[in-house]
Amino acid sequence: MKAPAQPSASEGARADAAVAYAAFDHLATMVAVVSPDGRCVFANASFENVLGLSRRSVQRGSVFDWFVEAHTLRDTVAAVARNEFATSRMEALLRRPGPTGGDALPVHAIVNQMDGTPHVLLELVEIEQQTRQDREERALGQAKANKELIRNLAHEIKNPLGGIRGAAQLLEMEVESRALTEYTQVIINEADRLQALVDRLLAPHRKPHVVSDVNIHEVCERVRSLILAEFPRGLQVERDYDVSIPDFRGDREQLIQAVLNIAHNAAQALAERIVSGDACITLRTRIARQVTLGKQRYRLALELHIEDNGPGVPESIREHIFYPLVSGRDGGSGLGLTLAQTFVQQHQGTIECESEPGRTQFKIVIPLP
Incomplete structure (x- = not known):
């Protein structure tokens, strides 16, 4: 009987490394344990995903092979391994093989010493990812400031409005002239209009209250039917769905309103x-994997893209379109996108906009279970 094949020394070392460094697989950033000469001892799951290669393939050669002009990184790894300094940071270009066509990915590289071993720890952060996270943090901070400002402003307006409307009603009961009654009706109607505006300003501060299983495609179909009912001619609303996306817990009506606000703005711009x-x-609709939202990492997330072929968002307001009372359209209230952003954020999600003449795309990302 033939004895089973014994694992080679290199295979055994890789297995030991996989166990010792298993915790690195839970990180969203790319992490590799590297020997002083550049041999890749371990690469985490994020490294595999970005390169599009198996861990075995990544560990087969030198980590420097994956970089464009790697001499600076090579010198830094050697210097950190010699204890010339404990850590170093630099910008680098990561070469991605295979289906990506060899596109270079700009990354921020961090080289650190590791206690009890001659190896060094190489961490790579996608510059685009870092920029996106910074942008999300700024958007969250701005949204919180907007909410506080709107809440205080709305309450300051709401209190005297009730007195104005009540006084107008009492005055209407006292006057006998029909012409004067018309004036009191103007006051009452305008007070009601302002009251409705205040209610819309306060609406985003209400948490999701009808939490149930939500199918994003039911939300999209509802929005599609509403848009086509209002614009029955000259407008196509195309579907491009990933039907494998699972249901998630959320407020269906809030999400319909968020998507409808964006789609309705698009239709008006068209x-x-x-x-x-x-x-x-x-x-x-698409599935995104290993997504970081609000400093929290999610295994799966929903991506909903709402795209139109209109003239684009005016450059003068492009950076401020989610601010309250900012509108690129005459007569617009400037609340539609503010409400959409708030409703999405209440589902732990984010919303972004990319716009140029001929193409505007809003992307909503919401974590999935």
């Missing part, structure tokens, strides 16, 4: 194309 008959809005 007015000229609707007249010419080539206006298009696309609702696209």
Whole structure:
């Protein structure tokens, strides 16, 4: 009987490393344990995902092979291993093989010493990812400031409004002239209009109250039917769905309102194309993996893209479109996108906008169970 094959020394070392450094697989950033000469002792799951290669393939050669102009990184790794300094940071270009076509990925590289071993720890942070996280943090901070400002402003307006409306009603009961009654009605109607505006300003501060299983495609279909009912000619609302996306817990009505606000803005921006008959809005759903939202990492997330072929968001307001009372349209209240952002954030999600003439895309990302 033939004896079972024994693992080679290198395979055994890789297995030991996989056990010793298993915790690194839970990190969202790319992490590799590297010997002073550049041999990759261990690479975590994020490193595998970005390179599009198996761990065995990554560990087969030198880590410097994955970088464009790696001489600076090579010198730094050697210096840290010699204890010339404990840590170093630099910008680098990570070379991605295979389906990516060899595109170089800009990364921020951090080289650290490791206690009790001659190896060094190499951590890579995607510069785009860092920029996105910084942008999300700024958006959250700005949203909180906006909420506090709006809440205080709305309450300051709401209190005297009730007195104005009540006084107008009492005055209407006292006057006998029909012409004067019309004036009191103007006061009452305008007070009611301001009251409705105040209620809309306060609406985002209410937490999701109808929490149930939500199917994002039911939300999209509801929005699609509403948009086509209002714009029956000259506008196409195309579907591009990933039907494998699971349901998640949330407030269905809030999400419908958020998506409807964005899609309705898009339809209004497409007015000229609707007249010419080539206006298009696309609702696209996808799964994103290993997503960081609000400093928390999620294994899966929903990506909903709402894209149109309109003129784009005016550059003058592009950085402020989620601020309250900011509108690129005459007569717009500037509350639609503020409400959409708040409703998405209440589902632990984010919303972003990319816009240029001929293409505007809003991307909603919400964590999935």
